[in-house]
Amino acid sequence: MQALNCLRLCLSIGLMLLSYATEATWYPALQTEKQQLRIHSATDEQAMRHALLDFQQLYPEVSLEYLDLGTLPLMQRFLADAEQQQTADLLISSAMDLQIKLINDGHALTHESEIADALPDWAQWRKQAFSFTYEPIVMVYNKRLLAVDKIPQSRLELISLLRDQSAYFHGKVGTYDIELSGLGYLLASQDAQQASTWGRLTENFSHLNFKRYANTQEMLDAVRSGELLLAYNVLGSYAQSEINKHPDLATIFPSDYTLVVSRVAFISKYTQNPKLAHQFMDYLLSQRGQQLLAEQARLYSLHPAISGEATYQGIQKLSRERVPLKVIKLSPALLTYQDQLKKRSFLEEWQKLLPPAPQP
Amino acid sequence: MLSSKGSLRTRLFLLFGLVLLIGGTVLLFAANTLAQRSADQLYDKLLESAALTAIDNLSVIEQQLHFDLPYASLATLALSEDDRVLYSLIDSHAQVLTGYDFVQPELPEQMKQQHQQGLPYFFNHRYQGELFRFVVLERRLLELGMQDTIYLQMGQSRLARDQLAADLTFKATLGVGGLIILGWLFVWLTAGWSLRPLLKIEQELTTKQPTDLTALSTQVPTEAAHLVEAINKFMGRLQRNQDRNHAFIAEAAHQLRTPLASLQAQAELATEEQDIASIQNRTRRILRNARETNTRISQLLNYATLAHRADVLLPEPIVLSEAVSQILVDLAPIALTQEVELSFDNHIGDTCITADPEAIKEILRNLVDNALKYGQPATGPASINVSLELVLDNAWVRLQVQDTGRGLPPELLSQVTQRFGRGELNQQSGSGLGLAIVEQLVHGMQGYLELANASDAGLSARVFLKTSLCKP
Numbered sequence: 001m002q003a004l005n006c007l008r009l010c011l012s013i014g015l016m017l018l019s020y021a022t023e024a025t026w027y028p029a030l031q032t033e034k035q036q037l038r039i040h041s042a043t044d045e046q047a048m049r050h051a052l053l054d055f056q057q058l059y060p061e062v063s064l065e066y067l068d069l070g071t072l073p074l075m076q077r078f079l080a081d082a083e084q085q086q087t088a089d090l091l092i093s094s095a096m097d098l099q100i101k102l103i104n105d106g107h108a109l110t111h112e113s114e115i116a117d118a119l120p121d122w123a124q125w126r127k128q129a130f131s132f133t134y135e136p137i138v139m140v141y142n143k144r145l146l147a148v149d150k151i152p153q154s155r156l157e158l159i160s161l162l163r164d165q166s167a168y169f170h171g172k173v174g175t176y177d178i179e180l181s182g183l184g185y186l187l188a189s190q191d192a193q194q195a196s197t198w199g200r201l202t203e204n205f206s207h208l209n210f211k212r213y214a215n216t217q218e219m220l221d222a223v224r225s226g227e228l229l230l231a232y233n234v235l236g237s238y239a240q241s242e243i244n245k246h247p248d249l250a251t252i253f254p255s256d257y258t259l260v261v262s263r264v265a266f267i268s269k270y271t272q273n274p275k276l277a278h279q280f281m282d283y284l285l286s287q288r289g290q291q292l293l294a295e296q297a298r299l300y301s302l303h304p305a306i307s308g309e310a311t312y313q314g315i316q317k318l319s320r321e322r323v324p325l326k327v328i329k330l331s332p333a334l335l336t337y338q339d340q341l342k343k344r345s346f347l348e349e350w351q352k353l354l355p356p357a358p359q360p
Numbered sequence: 361m362l363s364s365k366g367s368l369r370t371r372l373f374l375l376f377g378l379v380l381l382i383g384g385t386v387l388l389f390a391a392n393t394l395a396q397r398s399a400d401q402l403y404d405k406l407l408e409s410a411a412l413t414a415i416d417n418l419s420v421i422e423q424q425l426h427f428d429l430p431y432a433s434l435a436t437l438a439l440s441e442d443d444r445v446l447y448s449l450i451d452s453h454a455q456v457l458t459g460y461d462f463v464q465p466e467l468p469e470q471m472k473q474q475h476q477q478g479l480p481y482f483f484n485h486r487y488q489g490e491l492f493r494f495v496v497l498e499r500r501l502l503e504l505g506m507q508d509t510i511y512l513q514m515g516q517s518r519l520a521r522d523q524l525a526a527d528l529t530f531k532a533t534l535g536v537g538g539l540i541i542l543g544w545l546f547v548w549l550t551a552g553w554s555l556r557p558l559l560k561i562e563q564e565l566t567t568k569q570p571t572d573l574t575a576l577s578t579q580v581p582t583e584a585a586h587l588v589e590a591i592n593k594f595m596g597r598l599q600r601n602q603d604r605n606h607a608f609i610a611e612a613a614h615q616l617r618t619p620l621a622s623l624q625a626q627a628e629l630a631t632e633e634q635d636i637a638s639i640q641n642r643t644r645r646i647l648r649n650a651r652e653t654n655t656r657i658s659q660l661l662n663y664a665t666l667a668h669r670a671d672v673l674l675p676e677p678i679v680l681s682e683a684v685s686q687i688l689v690d691l692a693p694i695a696l697t698q699e700v701e702l703s704f705d706n707h708i709g710d711t712c713i714t715a716d717p718e719a720i721k722e723i724l725r726n727l728v729d730n731a732l733k734y735g736q737p738a739t740g741p742a743s744i745n746v747s748l749e750l751v752l753d754n755a756w757v758r759l760q761v762q763d764t765g766r767g768l769p770p771e772l773l774s775q776v777t778q779r780f781g782r783g784e785l786n787q788q789s790g791s792g793l794g795l796a797i798v799e800q801l802v803h804g805m806q807g808y809l810e811l812a813n814a815s816d817a818g819l820s821a822r823v824f825l826k827t828s829l830c831k832p
Contacts, residue, residue, distance in 0.1 A: 336430070
């Protein structure tokens with residue numbers, strides 16, 4: 001067991017180092033550069049690209065540095081940078097609990113603006129953390145490989161499907177590796193806290209020798225290639241863009257409850273450029289920015305005035321029709337599963353699900 | 361235009377406003393303290409319940425300490441929306457088992473006492489530049505293989521508390537402010553309303569004819585009644601003064617017309633006389649008449665002065681016997697030259713009266729003068745006795761001047777005090793006014809004059825004056 005833990009640790013550190021090596025994307029100023037803004041974000045650069053370029057239309061003298069990291073490496077990097085007091089200006093992540101933890105630990109700058117005030121209560125905390133998307137967590141399957149009658153509409157249906165067809169699904173179900181992905185850990189902890197189905201579901205996963213992934217994109221790729229029949233807990237926004245490219249894929253909004261996470265942005269206390277950081281935050285929350293995120297990035301914008309499928313309005317409509325939403329709210333209650341002892345035992349439970357490591 | 365010392369209404373308004381403001385400030389201060397205490401009490405309960413929920417999940421399984429932080433615990437703290445959360449679980453060696461850094465309580469002794477009574481211990485502490493409220497709970501583990509005291513510390517920043525306290529204080533401020541404004545308005549209106557009678561008096565005074573000195577008829581509240589009374593008294597005095605002046609002028613005209621007519625007749629007769637002796641005779645008569653007229657005029661003027669004085673007496677407490685003996689000392693030489701014996705009997709000791717000393721002097725001098733002039737007996741030695749006595753249960757002093765003359769016929773006793781009402785028996789010139797002046801002055805001091813014929817002989821003039829306290 002000890003050796004296993006060590007192996008995992010080494011693996012995660014290795015992955016982290018790998019992420020560290022990721023190159024930041026540089027958006028040079030449209031005019032003579034006068035200011036720079038550094039954004040570290042657990043969001044695909046492709047998804048944010050339109051918004052960043054549009055922001056530069058408004059502020060042409062600003063150069064942007066955008067670094068896309070996984071949720072966990074993002075936090076590790078920030079904490080390391082914070083010791084030098086030289087962090088990115090803004091931090092964006094869908095690992096809401098980690099963002100709350102950083103803010104609760106006093107790393108954030110207060111952002112006050114009319115635009116931020118318009119947000120619903122659950123979408124902001126302390127005027128420091130701000131949700132700017134509203135993204136459903138879905139299951140993704142491959143239409144070519146899964147017959148219509150086998151499509152589960154809820155977790156209970158999924159459990160019985162996996163139990164009944166265990167041979168068919170063996171090795172072909174995947175979800176987040178909650179040890180490597182902050183978002184995965186958040187979703188798992190929400191599932192665990194939310195419903196008793198979590199235990200039975202993971203038990204079935206374990207029997208099927210399920211696969212674990214560090215991010216959504218890998219999961220989507222695996223479903224598309226047929227390596228996986230079904231992926232559990234996938235970010236709806238990414239899934240939707242993938243479906244647009246590959247119509248073989250389809251999503252399921254679990255009808256028992258569909259989790260909704262949001263990407264959370266905060267301004268670092270150590271920012272060198274608070275004014276610009278505030279301007280970018282306001283842009284993210286503004287109707288213009290939100291519109292762009294919804295249309296170009298399909299990031300399920302939160303702004304209630306914007307209509308379309310990948311928007312707050314769209315999800316609300318879906319929810320009214322058939323799916324109860326479980327929106328994860330920004331609140332210090334999210335710190336519960338970040339408690340060291342709790343996290344340790346939760347991960348220990350998780351590790352019990354995994355196949356035994358090959359004996360050396 | 362009279363110089364005004366500000367408006368009464370403004371004075372009341374400012375004074376009451378000051379009282380309200382001071383009272384309001386005190387009240388607000390109290391409200392703020394109370395609000396902070398209430399907010400703390402309320403959120404302390406939340407904090408305690410969150411901590412209790414958490415410590416409830418502390419257990420020992422297979423000699424191992426287990427702590428499963430329940431979601432409800434932090435969710436309870438999240439009820440105070442924007443507040444940061446800190447918690448830590450430590451053992452008796454201050455080793456942090458989970459959570460954040462342990463913030464050392466400021467008063468560990470007090471904490472121990474609280475815990476001994478099974479109570480939570482609360483304290484405030486600054487953490488990362490922000491003030492936090494902490495609670496510390498104690499749990500003694502007495503399980504097999506695990507005997508330790510575990511402390512759970514839970515804290516939250518004070519945003520919600522301060523917000524609630526500010527809200528409560530703000531509401532109290534609104535209430536108190538409203539009351540102040542209402543009170544102020546009330547005073548403003550009431551002051552105007554209660555000063556209305558004064559305005560009515562003013563109106564009546566301004567519309568009165570200048571010759572109309574009758575009392576004011578406006579009905580006023582008790583407080584203003586004294587003012588109206590004073591005004592009425594003042595007008596009464598004016599009225600009396602005016603009446604007296606009118607009477608005096610009429611009297612003077614009447615008194616002077618006769619001697620002047622006589623003078624004129626004598627002078628006319630004198631012009632027709634040829635004989636130098638007759639002319640001289642007429643001239644002597646004219647001279648005599650002129651002298652008499654002159655005396656009459658000076659008496660009239662004298663009377664006018666004194667009569668005026670009766671209305672402007674300056675009363676003060678005086679020892680009457682001292683004043684009387686002082687005056688008698690001055691009069692003694694005159695009595696001596698007329699061979700009249702002047703005696704003084706004081707039966708009142710040092711009793712005081714409230715009187716104008718000049719008026720007393722004038723009264724006594726006139727009475728003694730009168731006695732000297734008219735009180736001479738036909739035969740035998742003349743004497744005048746002045747005496748002081750207490751009468752009517754010592755409430756009054758009686759000043760009596762008694763002569764040994766013939767007295768007055770009863771029918772004249774009442775007339776004699778009237779102006780120029782000289783007794784028939786008078787032969788000497790000059791004193792028709794004396795008793796009238798005395799009566800005027802005595803009335804001015806709220807006393808009265810009594811004239812009577814003594815049983816054996818002579819006239820007895822008695823002045824009654826009220827006694828009063830002596831001032832040290």
